Amino acid sequence: MFFGTIDAQEIIPDEEEVKQVKDSIVNSTRIKADGVAAVVGDFIVLESDLDREIAQLEAQGADLSGVTRCELFGSLLEKKLYAHQAIQDSIIVNELYIKSLVDQQIQGILAQTRGDMEGLLNFYKKDSEQALRDEMYEINKNGYLAQEMQKKVIDGVEVTPEEVRTFFNEIPEDERPTxxxxxxxxxxxxxxxVTEEAKQAVIERLKGFKRDIEENGSKFATKALFYSEDSGSKNNGGLLPTMNRKQPRMVKEFREVAFSLQEGEISDPFETDFGFHIIYLEKIRGQEYDVRHILLRPELxxxxxxxxxxxxxxxxxxxxxxxxxxxxxxxxxxxxxxxxxxxxxxxxxxxxxxxxxxxxxxxxxxxxxxxxxxxxxxxxxxxxxxxxxxxxxxxxxxxxxxxxxADFARDYLKIKELALQDKQVRAIEKWQKEVIADTYIKINGKYRDCDYQSNWLKVE
Known part of the structure; x- marks a missing residue:
């Protein structure tokens, strides 16, 4: 999966630089020279950002024949708005997760290009791998912020049975879904x-990993990479998505062990439905925990x-x-x-x-x-x-x-899902309208001629 699908972004790090960009927008000649297509809060959108987005979508085989440049630009503006507001709302980014995601993306792209790092740097116009990693980190970080902000907007949106009925009845009979x-x-x-002997063999092996790490200085991440049977996390050195005490869906045994550890501590082996684990609690940030684990399954x-x-x-x-x-x-x-x-x-x-x-x-x-x-x-x-x-x-x-x-009684759950999606869309539209009104936004040049669904031009 190419990282460019999230969209390329450049952050203006302090108020003085924000002021400089905003001042530059007044001068149309300078804007064209800088290639600044828009400013959304503390973010700028460059002409090259949109070109890169299009190139990435085409590289993934997306059919853009019916999509206009204006529509793609509007999508970039939405992502910037979400990321900007996420920062204002102090949404926390799991830095370890983002860095591991960058590692995966680089390895994935190199696997497709037969290890052609030079070609990769040329494509993204970077003079070093570190420069590429830095940009990918910002892209992923701001994409993560945008996704989390969107989740926050629709979190808690629910529909009542009466709302479902109203939604269905308002659909003209000749337009009802099939x-x-x-x-x-x-x-x-x-x-x-599984035999008890097989279970005990796995427990002893995990205990051996723990001793090697604590007594001989071996790395937990390395052990996970080589030995863990959790395909979803082993390539990240066993790193899992950030855990939070408020998460409702989590394996009970795993949750209890993870939240009983001190930062830097490794658990004893324990069993869940998935097999046997040891956990390493890497970092605690308030209610959030960065956790690595190694999973082994007994042999049959x-x-x-x-x-x-x-x-x-x-x-x-x-x-x-x-x-x-x-x-x-x-x-x-x-x-x-x-x-x-x-x-x-x-x-x-x-x-x-x-x-x-x-x-x-x-x-x-x-x-x-x-x-x-x-x-x-x-x-x-x-x-x-x-x-x-x-x-x-x-x-x-x-x-x-x-x-x-569609029949209301027989297909109620499907109709409920459609009604919920409709209500979520309206919640997002309402949020966008309010946040656009309160956020500094400036659209430049030819993009002022686009017919946007949202009021990016702030036309009264």
Whole structure:
């Protein structure tokens, strides 16, 4: 993922420089020479910023044929406004996270360009890798600020059932959305059991990592890079997104250990559903914690794997022979706690109901159930997830709903989501209108002729 999608930005670091830029806007000749296209609060937008944004989007294969330069420029102005207001609201940036993100981005780009650092520097018109890193840091930092500010604007926006009904009733009948073919899908999962010996072996290995770090000066980040089985954090040396005591969704055991540590301390090994961990608390900033971890999973024996395979084969035979229903078999035999008590039915994470729209279905799931007739049971599928390296499952389609016009009762959750999105858009529009009015904004030259959705020109 190219870092330029966030947008290139230059920060004016102090009030004197802000004054100098604002003064320069009065002189149109100087503006053209400087290439300053706009000023938004403490940020400037250069002509080259927009050129770089377009180049990055095209490099990623984006189709810009129907997008005007004015629309892209308006998008840059919005990002600057969010970042500016985030600074005013003292939104905190996790510097370690941003630096690790820069490392990932540089390595990712170099992997695509076969290690051509010189070409990368030429593309971004930088004379050194450090200069490039400094600019990427500012880009990511301000992109992060913009994203956090937008989250803050819509945080807490909710819709009542009456608002959902009003939203639906105000849609003309001939303009109501059509939902595609939907399936209800169920599965039964059998997971191989881990032996106590395998668990103890992992615990001892983690204890060894801890001793090597504390007694021999080894680096926690290096251990995580080489040994952690958490693919999402290992390339960052085990660094996780900033943790906050107010975060509602966090693995209970992980939360308790992390918040019991002192800065610079490493935990003893402990278990979660994901495996066994040790945690290093790197830094505490008020309510925010910078944490690294190493995850190891116990090895599965061939005997345990075969036992699980034999079990699900027998369960499938019972269902196919008609001796037990799929739902009853799920309640009796499935190891997946999230679905077994619902007869194996899967919940759509987007809509929170049991329906999966065929055209929006996860590719992996679609591959596993394509071709199944209603009520037919799939062959045994070997799979894996974030918690289990190996699991076996069988799947079935329990119901099918053909393409249909939105129905308030049947499609309530989908309509609620549309109503919420509409309300969030209106909240953002209201916020933008108020903040634009209170922020120093100046648009230069040809960009004054653009027809913006927001009042960037502050026309009364």
């Amino acid at each position: 939902f595609g073919t939907e399936l209800k899908v169920a599965q039964i999962v059998v997971i191989p059991e 024996s061939e005997e345990a794997i075969q036992k699980a395979k034999d079990k699900i084969d027998k369960v499938r035979d019972l269902i196919v022979s008609g001796k037990v229903s799929f739902a009853d078999a799920a309640r009796e035999f499935s190891d997946e706690e999230e679905t077994k008590y619902e007869g194996g039915r899967l919940t759509n994470p987007t809509t929170q109901d049991f329906n999966f729209e065929l055209t929006k279905m996860d590719t992996e799931m679609y591959t596993q159930i394509q071709g199944l007739k209603d009520g037919e049971v799939s062959e045994v599928i070997q799979d894996e997830d974030r918690i289990n390296n190996i699991k076996f499952k069988i799947m079935t389609v329990t119901d099918r709903i053909d393409d249909h016009e």
